[in-house]
Amino acid sequence: MRILVIEDDEDIRVAVESALRDAGFAVDAAADLASGGELLFVNSYDCAVVDRKLPDGDSLPFVRERRAGGWTVPVLFLTGHDSVADRLAGLTEGDDYLGKPFAVVELIARVRNLCRRSGAETARPLRHGDIELDPGRHEARRGDHLLSLTAKEFAVLHRLLAADGAVVSRRELVAVAWDELVEPSSNVVDVVIARLRRKLGPPPVLHARRGAGFLLVFP
Incomplete structure:
Protein backbone atom coordinates (compact mmCIF):
# COMPACT_ATOMS: atom_id res chain seq x y z
CA MET A 1 0.00 0.00 0.00
CA ALA A 120 -12.46 -3.77 1.93
CA GLU A 121 -12.01 -5.63 -1.36
CA THR A 122 -8.23 -5.74 -0.97
CA ALA A 123 -8.67 -7.17 2.55
CA ARG A 124 -10.55 -10.30 1.45
CA PRO A 125 -8.62 -13.60 1.53
CA LEU A 126 -7.22 -14.70 -1.83
CA ARG A 127 -6.61 -18.25 -3.02
CA HIS A 128 -5.01 -19.57 -6.18
CA GLY A 129 -4.00 -23.21 -6.47
CA ASP A 130 -2.67 -24.29 -3.08
CA ILE A 131 -1.61 -20.77 -2.04
CA GLU A 132 -3.83 -18.74 0.28
CA LEU A 133 -3.25 -15.21 1.52
CA ASP A 134 -5.26 -13.42 4.21
CA PRO A 135 -4.51 -9.64 4.28
CA GLY A 136 -6.55 -9.13 7.45
CA ARG A 137 -4.41 -11.59 9.40
CA HIS A 138 -1.30 -10.80 7.35
CA GLU A 139 -0.81 -14.53 6.79
CA ALA A 140 0.12 -16.54 3.72
CA ARG A 141 0.15 -20.33 3.35
CA ARG A 142 1.06 -22.90 0.78
CA GLY A 143 -0.92 -25.97 1.58
CA ASP A 144 -0.60 -26.47 5.34
CA HIS A 145 2.70 -24.55 5.52
CA LEU A 146 2.64 -21.03 6.98
CA LEU A 147 4.99 -18.80 4.96
CA SER A 148 7.32 -16.38 6.75
CA LEU A 149 7.24 -13.37 4.41
CA THR A 150 8.66 -9.87 4.65
CA ALA A 151 6.29 -6.94 4.04
CA LYS A 152 7.57 -6.55 0.45
CA GLU A 153 7.23 -10.27 -0.29
CA PHE A 154 3.70 -10.25 1.13
CA ALA A 155 2.71 -7.24 -1.03
CA VAL A 156 4.14 -8.82 -4.19
CA LEU A 157 2.40 -12.14 -3.53
CA HIS A 158 -0.88 -10.30 -2.83
CA ARG A 159 -0.70 -8.54 -6.20
CA LEU A 160 0.16 -11.75 -8.06
CA LEU A 161 -2.72 -13.64 -6.43
CA ALA A 162 -5.13 -10.79 -7.16
CA ALA A 163 -4.17 -11.05 -10.85
CA ASP A 164 -5.64 -14.60 -10.88
CA GLY A 165 -3.06 -16.04 -13.26
CA ALA A 166 -2.52 -12.94 -15.41
CA VAL A 167 0.91 -11.38 -15.93
CA VAL A 168 1.77 -8.54 -13.54
CA SER A 169 4.32 -6.06 -14.85
CA ARG A 170 7.43 -5.00 -12.98
CA ARG A 171 6.06 -1.44 -12.88
CA GLU A 172 2.83 -2.64 -11.22
CA LEU A 173 4.78 -4.48 -8.54
CA VAL A 174 6.90 -1.38 -7.83
CA ALA A 175 3.71 0.69 -7.52
CA VAL A 176 2.20 -1.55 -4.83
CA ALA A 177 5.30 -2.46 -2.82
CA TRP A 178 7.77 0.39 -3.20
CA ASP A 179 7.69 4.17 -3.70
CA GLU A 180 8.99 6.80 -6.12
CA LEU A 181 12.58 6.34 -4.90
CA VAL A 182 12.68 2.96 -6.67
CA GLU A 183 13.05 2.73 -10.45
CA PRO A 184 11.16 -0.10 -12.17
CA SER A 185 14.43 -0.95 -13.96
CA SER A 186 16.30 -1.59 -10.69
CA ASN A 187 16.88 -5.14 -9.43
CA VAL A 188 14.88 -4.81 -6.20
CA VAL A 189 11.91 -6.59 -7.77
CA ASP A 190 14.11 -9.47 -8.94
CA VAL A 191 15.60 -9.84 -5.45
CA VAL A 192 12.16 -10.06 -3.80
CA ILE A 193 10.84 -12.39 -6.54
CA ALA A 194 13.82 -14.73 -6.03
CA ARG A 195 13.28 -14.82 -2.25
CA LEU A 196 9.53 -15.34 -2.66
CA ARG A 197 10.13 -18.17 -5.16
CA ARG A 198 12.39 -19.94 -2.66
CA LYS A 199 9.90 -19.52 0.19
CA LEU A 200 7.01 -20.83 -1.90
CA GLY A 201 9.03 -23.99 -2.48
CA PRO A 202 8.42 -26.81 -4.95
CA PRO A 203 6.83 -27.35 -7.29
CA PRO A 204 7.69 -23.91 -8.75
CA VAL A 205 4.65 -21.73 -9.47
CA LEU A 206 6.14 -18.21 -9.73
CA HIS A 207 7.37 -17.58 -13.25
CA ALA A 208 8.76 -14.69 -15.30
CA ARG A 209 7.60 -13.67 -18.76
CA ARG A 210 10.51 -11.95 -20.45
CA GLY A 211 9.74 -8.30 -21.12
CA ALA A 212 6.24 -8.62 -19.64
CA GLY A 213 6.43 -9.38 -15.92
CA PHE A 214 5.60 -12.20 -13.51
CA LEU A 215 2.71 -14.58 -12.89
CA LEU A 216 1.60 -17.59 -10.88
CA VAL A 217 1.14 -20.79 -12.88
CA PHE A 218 -0.19 -23.93 -11.20
CA PRO A 219 -0.06 -27.50 -12.56
Missing part, protein backbone atom coordinates in the same frame (compact mmCIF):
# COMPACT_ATOMS: atom_id res chain seq x y z
CA ARG A 2 1.20 3.49 -0.83
CA ILE A 3 1.01 6.40 1.61
CA LEU A 4 1.43 10.14 1.05
CA VAL A 5 2.93 12.14 3.93
CA ILE A 6 2.76 15.96 3.90
CA GLU A 7 4.64 17.38 6.88
CA ASP A 8 6.93 20.43 7.04
CA ASP A 9 8.78 19.45 10.24
CA GLU A 10 11.73 17.50 8.86
CA ASP A 11 12.31 15.45 12.01
CA ILE A 12 8.68 14.32 12.16
CA ARG A 13 8.51 13.73 8.40
CA VAL A 14 11.63 11.55 8.37
CA ALA A 15 10.50 9.60 11.45
CA VAL A 16 7.05 8.95 9.98
CA GLU A 17 8.50 7.95 6.58
CA SER A 18 10.93 5.54 8.19
CA ALA A 19 8.35 3.97 10.50
CA LEU A 20 5.80 3.47 7.72
CA ARG A 21 8.40 1.91 5.42
CA ASP A 22 9.52 -0.41 8.21
CA ALA A 23 5.86 -1.40 8.59
CA GLY A 24 5.74 -2.42 4.92
CA PHE A 25 4.19 0.65 3.29
CA ALA A 26 5.49 2.49 0.24
CA VAL A 27 5.83 6.18 1.16
CA ASP A 28 6.10 9.45 -0.75
CA ALA A 29 6.67 12.62 1.27
CA ALA A 30 6.35 16.36 0.77
CA ALA A 31 7.08 19.39 2.94
CA ASP A 32 4.25 21.61 1.69
CA LEU A 33 0.87 21.54 -0.03
CA ALA A 34 2.23 22.48 -3.45
CA SER A 35 4.63 19.54 -3.50
CA GLY A 36 1.96 17.25 -2.08
CA GLY A 37 -0.43 18.32 -4.83
CA GLU A 38 2.17 17.45 -7.48
CA LEU A 39 2.56 13.96 -6.01
CA LEU A 40 -1.21 13.50 -5.97
CA PHE A 41 -1.34 14.44 -9.64
CA VAL A 42 0.99 11.64 -10.72
CA ASN A 43 0.44 8.88 -8.11
CA SER A 44 -2.40 6.93 -6.52
CA TYR A 45 -2.46 6.49 -2.74
CA ASP A 46 -4.24 4.31 -0.21
CA CYS A 47 -4.01 6.92 2.57
CA ALA A 48 -2.64 10.42 3.18
CA VAL A 49 -1.08 11.68 6.42
CA VAL A 50 -1.30 15.45 6.36
CA ASP A 51 -0.18 18.12 8.84
CA ARG A 52 -2.83 20.78 9.49
CA LYS A 53 -0.57 23.83 9.37
CA LEU A 54 1.90 23.95 6.50
CA PRO A 55 4.13 26.74 5.12
CA ASP A 56 1.76 27.43 2.24
CA GLY A 57 -1.50 27.21 4.16
CA ASP A 58 -4.04 25.20 6.12
CA SER A 59 -4.48 21.69 4.73
CA LEU A 60 -8.23 21.60 5.45
CA PRO A 61 -9.19 23.66 2.35
CA PHE A 62 -6.63 21.66 0.37
CA VAL A 63 -8.39 18.40 1.25
CA ARG A 64 -11.89 19.92 0.96
CA GLU A 65 -11.19 21.10 -2.59
CA ARG A 66 -10.00 17.67 -3.67
CA ARG A 67 -12.94 15.95 -2.00
CA ALA A 68 -15.24 18.19 -4.05
CA GLY A 69 -13.47 16.91 -7.16
CA GLY A 70 -14.17 13.30 -6.27
CA TRP A 71 -10.94 12.42 -4.42
CA THR A 72 -11.76 9.66 -1.93
CA VAL A 73 -8.38 8.75 -0.39
CA PRO A 74 -8.70 8.58 3.43
CA VAL A 75 -6.87 11.38 5.26
CA LEU A 76 -5.28 11.32 8.70
CA PHE A 77 -4.67 14.87 9.91
CA LEU A 78 -1.76 15.65 12.24
CA THR A 79 -2.26 18.68 14.47
CA GLY A 80 -0.41 20.47 17.22
CA HIS A 81 -3.75 21.71 18.57
CA ASP A 82 -6.09 19.34 20.35
CA SER A 83 -9.17 21.47 20.99
CA VAL A 84 -12.67 20.15 20.37
CA ALA A 85 -12.88 22.36 17.26
CA ASP A 86 -9.65 20.88 15.88
CA ARG A 87 -10.83 17.34 16.51
CA LEU A 88 -14.17 18.01 14.84
CA ALA A 89 -12.45 19.61 11.85
CA GLY A 90 -10.16 16.62 11.44
CA LEU A 91 -13.07 14.18 11.58
CA THR A 92 -15.35 16.30 9.37
CA GLU A 93 -12.94 17.20 6.58
CA GLY A 94 -10.78 14.09 6.92
CA ASP A 95 -11.20 10.58 8.25
CA ASP A 96 -9.11 10.69 11.43
CA TYR A 97 -6.82 12.99 13.37
CA LEU A 98 -3.83 12.58 15.65
CA GLY A 99 -2.55 15.23 18.04
CA LYS A 100 1.15 16.03 18.37
CA PRO A 101 3.20 14.66 19.98
CA PHE A 102 2.10 11.17 19.05
CA ALA A 103 3.41 7.62 19.30
CA VAL A 104 4.54 6.33 15.91
CA VAL A 105 3.04 2.91 16.64
CA GLU A 106 -0.36 4.57 17.05
CA LEU A 107 0.03 6.42 13.75
CA ILE A 108 0.84 3.16 11.97
CA ALA A 109 -2.20 1.48 13.53
CA ARG A 110 -4.46 4.34 12.44
CA VAL A 111 -3.05 4.30 8.90
CA ARG A 112 -3.62 0.54 8.67
CA ASN A 113 -7.19 1.00 9.88
CA LEU A 114 -7.91 3.72 7.31
CA CYS A 115 -6.45 1.62 4.50
CA ARG A 116 -8.51 -1.36 5.63
CA ARG A 117 -11.72 0.66 5.83
CA SER A 118 -11.24 2.21 2.40
CA GLY A 119 -10.20 -1.01 0.67
Whole structure:
Protein backbone atom coordinates (compact mmCIF):
# COMPACT_ATOMS: atom_id res chain seq x y z
CA MET A 1 0.00 0.00 0.00
CA ARG A 2 1.20 3.49 -0.83
CA ILE A 3 1.01 6.40 1.61
CA LEU A 4 1.43 10.14 1.05
CA VAL A 5 2.93 12.14 3.93
CA ILE A 6 2.76 15.96 3.90
CA GLU A 7 4.64 17.38 6.88
CA ASP A 8 6.93 20.43 7.04
CA ASP A 9 8.78 19.45 10.24
CA GLU A 10 11.73 17.50 8.86
CA ASP A 11 12.31 15.45 12.01
CA ILE A 12 8.68 14.32 12.16
CA ARG A 13 8.51 13.73 8.40
CA VAL A 14 11.63 11.55 8.37
CA ALA A 15 10.50 9.60 11.45
CA VAL A 16 7.05 8.95 9.98
CA GLU A 17 8.50 7.95 6.58
CA SER A 18 10.93 5.54 8.19
CA ALA A 19 8.35 3.97 10.50
CA LEU A 20 5.80 3.47 7.72
CA ARG A 21 8.40 1.91 5.42
CA ASP A 22 9.52 -0.41 8.21
CA ALA A 23 5.86 -1.40 8.59
CA GLY A 24 5.74 -2.42 4.92
CA PHE A 25 4.19 0.65 3.29
CA ALA A 26 5.49 2.49 0.24
CA VAL A 27 5.83 6.18 1.16
CA ASP A 28 6.10 9.45 -0.75
CA ALA A 29 6.67 12.62 1.27
CA ALA A 30 6.35 16.36 0.77
CA ALA A 31 7.08 19.39 2.94
CA ASP A 32 4.25 21.61 1.69
CA LEU A 33 0.87 21.54 -0.03
CA ALA A 34 2.23 22.48 -3.45
CA SER A 35 4.63 19.54 -3.50
CA GLY A 36 1.96 17.25 -2.08
CA GLY A 37 -0.43 18.32 -4.83
CA GLU A 38 2.17 17.45 -7.48
CA LEU A 39 2.56 13.96 -6.01
CA LEU A 40 -1.21 13.50 -5.97
CA PHE A 41 -1.34 14.44 -9.64
CA VAL A 42 0.99 11.64 -10.72
CA ASN A 43 0.44 8.88 -8.11
CA SER A 44 -2.40 6.93 -6.52
CA TYR A 45 -2.46 6.49 -2.74
CA ASP A 46 -4.24 4.31 -0.21
CA CYS A 47 -4.01 6.92 2.57
CA ALA A 48 -2.64 10.42 3.18
CA VAL A 49 -1.08 11.68 6.42
CA VAL A 50 -1.30 15.45 6.36
CA ASP A 51 -0.18 18.12 8.84
CA ARG A 52 -2.83 20.78 9.49
CA LYS A 53 -0.57 23.83 9.37
CA LEU A 54 1.90 23.95 6.50
CA PRO A 55 4.13 26.74 5.12
CA ASP A 56 1.76 27.43 2.24
CA GLY A 57 -1.50 27.21 4.16
CA ASP A 58 -4.04 25.20 6.12
CA SER A 59 -4.48 21.69 4.73
CA LEU A 60 -8.23 21.60 5.45
CA PRO A 61 -9.19 23.66 2.35
CA PHE A 62 -6.63 21.66 0.37
CA VAL A 63 -8.39 18.40 1.25
CA ARG A 64 -11.89 19.92 0.96
CA GLU A 65 -11.19 21.10 -2.59
CA ARG A 66 -10.00 17.67 -3.67
CA ARG A 67 -12.94 15.95 -2.00
CA ALA A 68 -15.24 18.19 -4.05
CA GLY A 69 -13.47 16.91 -7.16
CA GLY A 70 -14.17 13.30 -6.27
CA TRP A 71 -10.94 12.42 -4.42
CA THR A 72 -11.76 9.66 -1.93
CA VAL A 73 -8.38 8.75 -0.39
CA PRO A 74 -8.70 8.58 3.43
CA VAL A 75 -6.87 11.38 5.26
CA LEU A 76 -5.28 11.32 8.70
CA PHE A 77 -4.67 14.87 9.91
CA LEU A 78 -1.76 15.65 12.24
CA THR A 79 -2.26 18.68 14.47
CA GLY A 80 -0.41 20.47 17.22
CA HIS A 81 -3.75 21.71 18.57
CA ASP A 82 -6.09 19.34 20.35
CA SER A 83 -9.17 21.47 20.99
CA VAL A 84 -12.67 20.15 20.37
CA ALA A 85 -12.88 22.36 17.26
CA ASP A 86 -9.65 20.88 15.88
CA ARG A 87 -10.83 17.34 16.51
CA LEU A 88 -14.17 18.01 14.84
CA ALA A 89 -12.45 19.61 11.85
CA GLY A 90 -10.16 16.62 11.44
CA LEU A 91 -13.07 14.18 11.58
CA THR A 92 -15.35 16.30 9.37
CA GLU A 93 -12.94 17.20 6.58
CA GLY A 94 -10.78 14.09 6.92
CA ASP A 95 -11.20 10.58 8.25
CA ASP A 96 -9.11 10.69 11.43
CA TYR A 97 -6.82 12.99 13.37
CA LEU A 98 -3.83 12.58 15.65
CA GLY A 99 -2.55 15.23 18.04
CA LYS A 100 1.15 16.03 18.37
CA PRO A 101 3.20 14.66 19.98
CA PHE A 102 2.10 11.17 19.05
CA ALA A 103 3.41 7.62 19.30
CA VAL A 104 4.54 6.33 15.91
CA VAL A 105 3.04 2.91 16.64
CA GLU A 106 -0.36 4.57 17.05
CA LEU A 107 0.03 6.42 13.75
CA ILE A 108 0.84 3.16 11.97
CA ALA A 109 -2.20 1.48 13.53
CA ARG A 110 -4.46 4.34 12.44
CA VAL A 111 -3.05 4.30 8.90
CA ARG A 112 -3.62 0.54 8.67
CA ASN A 113 -7.19 1.00 9.88
CA LEU A 114 -7.91 3.72 7.31
CA CYS A 115 -6.45 1.62 4.50
CA ARG A 116 -8.51 -1.36 5.63
CA ARG A 117 -11.72 0.66 5.83
CA SER A 118 -11.24 2.21 2.40
CA GLY A 119 -10.20 -1.01 0.67
CA ALA A 120 -12.46 -3.77 1.93
CA GLU A 121 -12.01 -5.63 -1.36
CA THR A 122 -8.23 -5.74 -0.97
CA ALA A 123 -8.67 -7.17 2.55
CA ARG A 124 -10.55 -10.30 1.45
CA PRO A 125 -8.62 -13.60 1.53
CA LEU A 126 -7.22 -14.70 -1.83
CA ARG A 127 -6.61 -18.25 -3.02
CA HIS A 128 -5.01 -19.57 -6.18
CA GLY A 129 -4.00 -23.21 -6.47
CA ASP A 130 -2.67 -24.29 -3.08
CA ILE A 131 -1.61 -20.77 -2.04
CA GLU A 132 -3.83 -18.74 0.28
CA LEU A 133 -3.25 -15.21 1.52
CA ASP A 134 -5.26 -13.42 4.21
CA PRO A 135 -4.51 -9.64 4.28
CA GLY A 136 -6.55 -9.13 7.45
CA ARG A 137 -4.41 -11.59 9.40
CA HIS A 138 -1.30 -10.80 7.35
CA GLU A 139 -0.81 -14.53 6.79
CA ALA A 140 0.12 -16.54 3.72
CA ARG A 141 0.15 -20.33 3.35
CA ARG A 142 1.06 -22.90 0.78
CA GLY A 143 -0.92 -25.97 1.58
CA ASP A 144 -0.60 -26.47 5.34
CA HIS A 145 2.70 -24.55 5.52
CA LEU A 146 2.64 -21.03 6.98
CA LEU A 147 4.99 -18.80 4.96
CA SER A 148 7.32 -16.38 6.75
CA LEU A 149 7.24 -13.37 4.41
CA THR A 150 8.66 -9.87 4.65
CA ALA A 151 6.29 -6.94 4.04
CA LYS A 152 7.57 -6.55 0.45
CA GLU A 153 7.23 -10.27 -0.29
CA PHE A 154 3.70 -10.25 1.13
CA ALA A 155 2.71 -7.24 -1.03
CA VAL A 156 4.14 -8.82 -4.19
CA LEU A 157 2.40 -12.14 -3.53
CA HIS A 158 -0.88 -10.30 -2.83
CA ARG A 159 -0.70 -8.54 -6.20
CA LEU A 160 0.16 -11.75 -8.06
CA LEU A 161 -2.72 -13.64 -6.43
CA ALA A 162 -5.13 -10.79 -7.16
CA ALA A 163 -4.17 -11.05 -10.85
CA ASP A 164 -5.64 -14.60 -10.88
CA GLY A 165 -3.06 -16.04 -13.26
CA ALA A 166 -2.52 -12.94 -15.41
CA VAL A 167 0.91 -11.38 -15.93
CA VAL A 168 1.77 -8.54 -13.54
CA SER A 169 4.32 -6.06 -14.85
CA ARG A 170 7.43 -5.00 -12.98
CA ARG A 171 6.06 -1.44 -12.88
CA GLU A 172 2.83 -2.64 -11.22
CA LEU A 173 4.78 -4.48 -8.54
CA VAL A 174 6.90 -1.38 -7.83
CA ALA A 175 3.71 0.69 -7.52
CA VAL A 176 2.20 -1.55 -4.83
CA ALA A 177 5.30 -2.46 -2.82
CA TRP A 178 7.77 0.39 -3.20
CA ASP A 179 7.69 4.17 -3.70
CA GLU A 180 8.99 6.80 -6.12
CA LEU A 181 12.58 6.34 -4.90
CA VAL A 182 12.68 2.96 -6.67
CA GLU A 183 13.05 2.73 -10.45
CA PRO A 184 11.16 -0.10 -12.17
CA SER A 185 14.43 -0.95 -13.96
CA SER A 186 16.30 -1.59 -10.69
CA ASN A 187 16.88 -5.14 -9.43
CA VAL A 188 14.88 -4.81 -6.20
CA VAL A 189 11.91 -6.59 -7.77
CA ASP A 190 14.11 -9.47 -8.94
CA VAL A 191 15.60 -9.84 -5.45
CA VAL A 192 12.16 -10.06 -3.80
CA ILE A 193 10.84 -12.39 -6.54
CA ALA A 194 13.82 -14.73 -6.03
CA ARG A 195 13.28 -14.82 -2.25
CA LEU A 196 9.53 -15.34 -2.66
CA ARG A 197 10.13 -18.17 -5.16
CA ARG A 198 12.39 -19.94 -2.66
CA LYS A 199 9.90 -19.52 0.19
CA LEU A 200 7.01 -20.83 -1.90
CA GLY A 201 9.03 -23.99 -2.48
CA PRO A 202 8.42 -26.81 -4.95
CA PRO A 203 6.83 -27.35 -7.29
CA PRO A 204 7.69 -23.91 -8.75
CA VAL A 205 4.65 -21.73 -9.47
CA LEU A 206 6.14 -18.21 -9.73
CA HIS A 207 7.37 -17.58 -13.25
CA ALA A 208 8.76 -14.69 -15.30
CA ARG A 209 7.60 -13.67 -18.76
CA ARG A 210 10.51 -11.95 -20.45
CA GLY A 211 9.74 -8.30 -21.12
CA ALA A 212 6.24 -8.62 -19.64
CA GLY A 213 6.43 -9.38 -15.92
CA PHE A 214 5.60 -12.20 -13.51
CA LEU A 215 2.71 -14.58 -12.89
CA LEU A 216 1.60 -17.59 -10.88
CA VAL A 217 1.14 -20.79 -12.88
CA PHE A 218 -0.19 -23.93 -11.20
CA PRO A 219 -0.06 -27.50 -12.56
